[in-house]
Amino acid sequence: MTAIPFVDAHIHLWDLAHISYPWLTPPFDGEGPNGSAEAIAKDFGVAEYRAALARWNVVGAVHIDAGADPADALRETEWLEAQAEASGLPTAIVAFAALNDPDVEATLAAHAAHPRVRGIRHIVNWHPRPARTYSAADVTQDDRWWAGFGLLGRYGLSFDLQCYPGQMPALVPLFERHPDVPVIINHLGMPVTDDAEGLTRWRHGMRALSRLPHVSVKLSGLGFIHRDWTAERVRPFLLEAIDLFGPTRAMFASDAPTDMLFAPIDRYMETYHALAEGFGEDERRALFGRNADRIYRLGLGV
Numbered sequence: 001m002t003a004i005p006f007v008d009a010h011i012h013l014w015d016l017a018h019i020s021y022p023w024l025t026p027p028f029d030g031e032g033p034n035g036s037a038e039a040i041a042k043d044f045g046v047a048e049y050r051a052a053l054a055r056w057n058v059v060g061a062v063h064i065d066a067g068a069d070p071a072d073a074l075r076e077t078e079w080l081e082a083q084a085e086a087s088g089l090p091t092a093i094v095a096f097a098a099l100n101d102p103d104v105e106a107t108l109a110a111h112a113a114h115p116r117v118r119g120i121r122h123i124v125n126w127h128p129r130p131a132r133t134y135s136a137a138d139v140t141q142d143d144r145w146w147a148g149f150g151l152l153g154r155y156g157l158s159f160d161l162q163c164y165p166g167q168m169p170a171l172v173p174l175f176e177r178h179p180d181v182p183v184i185i186n187h188l189g190m191p192v193t194d195d196a197e198g199l200t201r202w203r204h205g206m207r208a209l210s211r212l213p214h215v216s217v218k219l220s221g222l223g224f225i226h227r228d229w230t231a232e233r234v235r236p237f238l239l240e241a242i243d244l245f246g247p248t249r250a251m252f253a254s255d256a257p258t259d260m261l262f263a264p265i266d267r268y269m270e271t272y273h274a275l276a277e278g279f280g281e282d283e284r285r286a287l288f289g290r291n292a293d294r295i296y297r298l299g300l301g302v
Contacts, residue, residue, distance in 0.1 A: 004284060005059045005302040007292040010186065010220050010253035011090065012066040013083065015043055019076055020069040033125070033132050035227065040257045046087040052256050052265045060300050062253075062292060063090035064160055064186075065121045070098060073107065077114050084116055092296050094119040094160050099148030100139050112155040118296050119158035119182070125190065127164055132192065140167055146174055149181070158182040158296070164190055165198075168205030175212050182214050182295060187221025187255065188241050203240070210244040216295055217245050219272065219287070220253035223262025231271045238275055247283040251291040252276075 014021055023037055030036035050058070068076045073096040080093050095111040097104055097120045111117045124145075126138035139145045140163065152159055161183050163171070168189070175183055189209075191202035209215045219238055222229045242250045252272045256265050276284045289302040 003057055005289040006053075006056050006252070007091070007289040007298065007300060007302060008053070008058055008061040008254050008256075009184075009218050009251045009292040009296070010064050010255050011049060011061045012256070012258060013045055013049060013063060013080065013090065014066050014068075015045060015079065016041070017043075018079060019072045021067055022069060023067050031131070033127075033134060034224065034258075034261065037261065039261055044257045046083055046089050049089065049256055052260070053254060053269075055266060056269050059289065059302055060091035060293065060298055061089050062092045062094060062118070062296050062298075064094045065096035067123075068096065070096065073097065074110055077111055077117060081114050081116055090116065091298050091300070092116050092118045094121050094158070094296075096121060097148075098122055100142050100145040101148065102144065104148040105151050108151055108155045108157065112157060117157070119160055119184070120152060121160035121162065121186075123162045124167065125162060125164050126167060127192065132164075138167060140171055149174060150178060153178055153180040158184060160184050160186055162186040162190070164192055165202040165205035166192075166195075169208045172208050172212065175209070175215060179212075179214050182216070183209075183212070184295060185209060185215065185217040187218060187224050188237055189217065190221065190224050191237065193225060206241065206244050210249075215245075216249040216251065216291065217241050218253045219250055220255045220268075221259065222268060222271070223259050227262050229262060231274065234271070235275060238272075242287070247279060247286050248291060250287060251295070252288055253292075 024041040028036040028038040077095045093116045097107045099122050124140050125134040127133040189206050192198045222234045226233055254265050293300045293302050
């Protein structure tokens with residue numbers, strides 16, 4: 001086991017008999033942006049998570065909404081609270097709410113009433129190519145979505161941002177308006193390397209967001225960059241993200257079990273630890289645990 005404390009900033013747990021997850025339900029056609037999810041369409045609870053991360057010194061973990069049916073979003077939060085009471089994980093919860101829902105405030109209040117809820121994620125990846133997009137329209141340009149985002153601060157909630165780089169620059173004015181809402185970019189900003197000027201768009205979007213001091217980034221989702229990723233192919237993205245945000249606003253995460261679609265979790269962790277060898281002890285501890293502890297207000301004191 002590696003001794004450095006690891007606060008896993010992005011995990012998913014599910015019990016498929018208890019809550020409905022459309023993306024984990026047959027038939028699996030493999031046509032979506034991440035291919036078929038069939039390989040992980042089985043129960044993944046705390047015991048399975050601990051087994052997958054057995055080599056690493058996990059001292060806390062943040063559960064991010066796992067794509068449950070929106071009607072089950074509050075049930076997912078309740079189920080996760082029960083898991084945490086029984087097992088000690090997850091340490092915190094980032095729940096689902098559709099920010100463009102006219103009744104979103106009631107949902108935010110209901111989530112925020114749970115002690116481990118720290119934030120909200122509403123996946124907003126939109127792309128003009130049907131094979132890449134997660135949604136039919138770019139909801140981040142909807143006035144109702146902006147209004148919903150503006151309510152997060154009222155309930156002390158952060159926002160996990162999963163979007164594509166082309167959407168980032170237009171979000172800067174909204175995030176600037178709400179410095180009380182921490183924003184955490186998911187999965188390295190999900191660069192679309194087969195887009196024309198895909199790397200340029202990623203750099204431009206990430207640079208624009210990095211100028212906001214309340215925005216941070218997760219070093220995760222390597223399989224979303226290249227499904228057949230190697231340490232050599234993803235290392236430049238990891239280093240550039242750390243360079244943009246600095247070692248106090250970047251954090252490693254496993255994205256278990258979703259990233260297990262592309263490689264074993266140990267390979268991700270080995271890649272992160274090899275990369276971190278180029279940093280000092282304090283920076284390594286920040287990247288692996290202290291930043292997630294601070295940004296998600298976990299109180300672990302790692």
